[in-house]
Amino acid sequence: MSAPLLSTHGLQARYGDFQALFGIDFHVAAGEVVALIGANGAGKSTLLRSLTGLLPVARPMVQLGGEAIGGLPAHEIVRRGLAMVPEGRRLFTGMSVEDNLRVAIDQAKTLALRAAADAWTLERLYALFPILRDKRRTPVESLSGGQQQMVAIGRALLLQPRVLLCDELSLGLAPKVVREIHAALPQITAAGTAIVLVEQDVGLAQHSSQRLYCMLEGRITLQGASAAVTREAIAQAYFGGSHHAMA
Numbered sequence: 171m172s173a174p175l176l177s178t179h180g181l182q183a184r185y186g187d188f189q190a191l192f193g194i195d196f197h198v199a200a201g202e203v204v205a206l207i208g209a210n211g212a213g214k215s216t217l218l219r220s221l222t223g224l225l226p227v228a229r230p231m232v233q234l235g236g237e238a239i240g241g242l243p244a245h246e247i248v249r250r251g252l253a254m255v256p257e258g259r260r261l262f263t264g265m266s267v268e269d270n271l272r273v274a275i276d277q278a279k280t281l282a283l284r285a286a287a288d289a290w291t292l293e294r295l296y297a298l299f300p301i302l303r304d305k306r307r308t309p310v311e312s313l314s315g316g317q318q319q320m321v322a323i324g325r326a327l328l329l330q331p332r333v334l335l336c337d338e339l340s341l342g343l344a345p346k347v348v349r350e351i352h353a354a355l356p357q358i359t360a361a362g363t364a365i366v367l368v369e370q371d372v373g374l375a376q377h378s379s380q381r382l383y384c385m386l387e388g389r390i391t392l393q394g395a396s397a398a399v400t401r402e403a404i405a406q407a408y409f410g411g412s413h414h415a416m417a
């Protein structure tokens with residue numbers, strides 16, 4: 171395996187007195203898609219929040235490109251190369267597709283992000299999701315859910331991430347558009363960007379990732395190559411115990 175780009179080391183996180191993560195060891199390599207699955211409340215979103223500086227964690231518990239970044243301010247973590255597509259998309263309503271994307275371009279300028287030769291630009295984004303070019307003057311609230319998700323992904327990519335964190339991309343979307351969005355992932359990873367996919371749909375997570383982790387009650391209960399893990403192993407890791415079957 172190549173050296174991990176992003177990793178956690180015995181990561182613990184709490185909400186006040188409530189401990190939500192218990193010693194998570196997780197890693198993703200450049201160009202890799204890793205899926206994070208688990209039932210509601212397993213701790214997937216908490217892990218993403220810990221990575222992105224939204225929850226306080228100890229500095230050495232999160233490493234990006236060999237640097238300890240745990241608990242740094244969220245904007246500093248973005249500057250170092252982690253960007254998130256948040257659950258619920260959180261676009262700026264009343265603004266067009268392109269104006270939403272320009273907010274990210276301005277943010278990238280403010281953060282003085284590196285301008286690599288292969289940096290994401292509006293043009294490159296419109297090539298990835300051509301429908302966004304057609305809709306660039308359309309207010310985002312008039313778009314379909316799938317198109318809004320494309321804008322949310324675009325906004326994160328314009329922050330030039332080394333790792334793109336995606337929280338429930340498929341939530342509430344029709345299967346056809348979910349397939350369309352997932353089909354774009356290899357174009358994102360082709361230049362070395364890694365993707366972490368939090369996904370409720372286990373089949374989709376398995377199909378779209380090279381490796382997966384399953385979480386249960388704040389712990390990792392299974393990890394392995396997505397093509398190799400069995401449904402039985404996933405069911406056991408997902409629910410705990412050995413007597414549950416997946417629907």
Ligand SMILES: Nc1ncnc2c1ncn2[C@@H]1O[C@H](COP(=O)(O)OP(=O)(O)OP(=O)(O)O)[C@@H](O)[C@H]1O
Nearest residue numbers: 185188190208209210211212213214215216217370
């Ligand atoms: N803001 C919060 N304050 C207190 N406890 C929280 C908070 N957010 C999450 N939790 C708790 O932390 C645990 C992990 O929740 P988390 O949202 O990370 O799970 P998840 O796997 O992302 O689930 P979901 O798929 O429902 O988003 C749960 O027990 C949840 O109740």
